[in-house]
Amino acid sequence: MIKTFGLASGLALTCLLSTSHLTMAFAQGLTCTQPIKVLAQPRDGLTLLETYQDEFKALSGTTFQIDYLNENDRRAKSRADASTVGNYNVYYVDEANVALFASSDWIVPLADYFPAEYDYADFDPGRQKVATYDGKVWFAPLTGGGDLMVYRKDLLEAAGVAPPTTLEELLAAVPALTDTDAGIYGIALRGARGSGANVWRWMPYFKANGGEWFVDGKPAFNSDAAVKATETYLELFKYSPPGTQTGSWDESVGSFLSGQVALLVESTPLSGMAVDPNNSLVVENVGFLPPPAPLPGGGYGHGLAIATKANADETAKQCAGLFIAWATSKEQEQRRLEAYQFGELNRTSVITSQMFSDIYGPALGQALADTGKVTAVNFWQDARWPDLGDRWGIILEELINGTRTDVKASLDELEAYANELLTQ
Structure with missing residues (x-):
């Protein structure tokens, strides 16, 4: 507090x-x-x-x-x-x-x-x-x-779940912490399109799986790492509150501050809000840890x-x-x-x-x-990054809301767009 x-x-x-x-x-x-x-x-x-x-x-x-x-x-x-x-x-x-x-x-x-x-x-x-x-x-x-894992100590204790320190533990904890009948969700994510919205939260999973934007000077956006990261992100969305599928920072953070969410990995300004009684309903029950390894913080x-x-x-x-x-x-x-x-x-x-x-x-x-x-730094440090990131944001949003279903084909489309972008 x-x-x-x-x-x-x-x-x-x-x-x-x-x-x-x-x-x-x-x-x-x-x-x-x-x-x-x-x-x-x-x-x-x-x-x-x-x-x-x-x-x-x-x-x-x-x-x-x-x-x-x-x-x-x-x-x-x-x-x-x-x-x-x-x-x-x-x-x-x-x-x-x-x-x-x-x-x-x-x-x-x-x-x-x-x-x-x-x-x-x-x-x-x-x-x-x-x-x-x-x-x-x-x-x-x-x-x-960067990113910080912010979690509800009371909810984790009640579920008998230790604060996850690895990605594997996170993936196991999120379903166990979800109780939709009680209005509690294991995690909150960002679904809205944008290089600074859904893509921002997806990128740590991409990097954690060994993803690289380029290999030998060529785009590598449709790699196995990108497929795995996307599948993981979509799986976690099953346990994210209603509204976050089309929401960004405000919806994700707001759902935690209002008491709906057991944990989330989000940008560090959330942590100050979580212990501020003017913003948070869960002030007395908040814990903090770095992102579960090997998730890198999104700087x-x-x-x-x-x-x-x-x-x-x-x-x-x-x-x-x-x-x-x-x-x-x-x-x-x-x-x-x-x-x-x-x-x-x-x-x-x-x-x-x-x-x-x-x-x-x-x-x-x-x-x-x-x-x-x-x-x-998880994003591509290039003047063309906002263009590429926003294009992936549109595709990723469609995967999240179900208007697309083929992850690999979606990433192939992004790969083709990246190659076009490099010729401009």
């Missing part, structure tokens, strides 16, 4: 560390003269950040301006801006478009402009993997996560990247890098923790802190640290 926590010690630490960074910035002789313009989508952490304009001005000599658009509009405008006029110094990017931005030279590698004292290595290992493309880091995380992340066009010289790039480092610093994460912004905590030092434990409980912090180690 989320607990109220005294903030004096955290605020004192924030002030101390901010002063330290301020001293280092001036010691390096960096003075920024032009405001940092940022294109982003709404995030509570960024709104909180704007209340500290004076702090950044004291640190850098300049101010910043954040323009907000919803996710789809943000993606469209950032593509248009990056490829033409370049009005923004910093872009908000995500796992779905970082490959496009990096391969198009619309953003620059972050490492050379992220001051060492801001400790990039402190970010959750899974977030770091998602921020890396072609061997280089491109953004600093604002939000993200995703959104963050801030340095634009190429608007930062024409090294000083401009350094100023943009300083803003990103400050905006994603330990101090800012501490403030977000104090404001109970669970979904915007990305740093290991914050997630494993005593304050985090006091607010969310020690079990959750340990589970998040453990799942970070098995979080992986």
Whole structure:
């Protein structure tokens, strides 16, 4: 359960560390003269950040301006801006478009402009993997996560089922935990089409069975691993609540929070919601573990990247890098923790802190640290991924709702589409 926590010690630490960074910035002789313009989508952490304009001005000599658009509009405008006029110094990017931005030279590698004292290595290992493309880091995380198994301790105990730690145990536990007469389902999945919906939840099973997107440079989407993953996903859907077959995150997570579901493997923001009495009816009975092995956590992340066009010289790039480092610093994460912004905590030092434990409980912090180690990039890191993933989402949805029945033929169709996509 989320607990109220005294903030004096955290605020004192924030002030101390901010002063330290301020001293280092001036010691390096960096003075920024032009405001940092940022294109982003709404995030509570960024709104909180704007209340500290004076702090950044004291640190850098300049101010910043954040323009907000919803996710789809943000993606469209950032593509248009990056490829033409370049009005923004910093872009908000995500796992779905970082490959496009990096391969198009619309953003620059972050490492050379992220001051060492801001400790990039402190970010959750899974977030770091998602921020890396072609061997280089491109953004600093604002939000993200992997997968966590969240389960009802009371339901598992009543059924005599131990929390599953392997995929084999999961497959045995889910039917045993299902009691439709009582309105209880063993698991909740995502059925709605989309690279970030049903495909996102299918991918860990694909990877767990040894699936690879490419073998020897050629698509391998209709492999035995893909067939097995799809059959497993469809089998598990027999024990998923009504509504999830056509639903996505909201339906899957909502069914757990309302008490209908014994366990599910979902993106880590769910875990904070599960222990928040404002969101969850099962607060007192929630347990956490990493995904059952060998399921990898589905890594995703959104963050801030340095634009190429608007930062024409090294000083401009350094100023943009300083803003990103400050905006994603330990101090800012501490403030977000104090404001109970669970979904915007990305740093290991914050997630494993005593304050985090006091607010969310020690079990959750340990589970998040453990799942970070098995979080992986499951999707194809390519600018064409959303197109391919969305096509598979349509096909997979039809398999889930029964308008298709032949798994292998469906995957053969995806394979043909992938080969067409590669020629474009």
